[in-house]
Amino acid sequence: MEFHLKRVAEYIRRADTEELLDRVTIYRAGxxxxxxxxxxxxxxxRGLSPADIRAHDAQRxxxxxxxxxxxxxxxSFCDRPAIQQARGWHKLRLRAPFTSxxxxxxxxxxxxxFAYCAIHLESPSPPLHTPDENPSNTEDQ
Ligand SMILES: [Zn+2]
Numbered sequence: 001m002e003f004h005l006k007r008v009a010e011y012i013r014r015a016d017t018e019e020l021l022d023r024v025t026i027y028r029a030g031x032x033x034x035x036x037x038x039x040x041x042x043x044x045x046r047g048l049s050p051a052d053i054r055a056h057d058a059q060r061x062x063x064x065x066x067x068x069x070x071x072x073x074x075x076s077f078c079d080r081p082a083i084q085q086a087r088g089w090h091k092l093r094l095r096a097p098f099t100s101x102x103x104x105x106x107x108x109x110x111x112x113x114f115a116y117c118a119i120h121l122e123s124p125s126p127p128l129h130t131p132d133e134n135p136s137n138t139e140d141q
Pocket of ligand 1: 074076079080117118119
């Protein structure tokens, strides 16, 4: 247990401030109490006050999508909270960088629901689309 906490403490010291703020606010319900203490201590060390943390919480709660367990839905492409969901294709990406004729294709396998944070909603990867859209609009570049 002590070894586990030591690894968590090292992770917290290296984590982005935004990530720590998300974990002590909208992801709080899924966090270990000991880890929360460490994260709040780290935020305090970085000069963030309880008012700063409450302001971050209020800002996130205004746009985040919440799950039945009380935590926020995560983006499908990063750890930020999702602000929108949309259907898209789960794709199998094939790359052959070592052949003379390189190719990079994505085969649509099945439709699924993706969750997008504010950053990935602006530049989605894979692109936002519905199964009905023209497939030529769905290529990554
Ligand atoms: Zn994201």
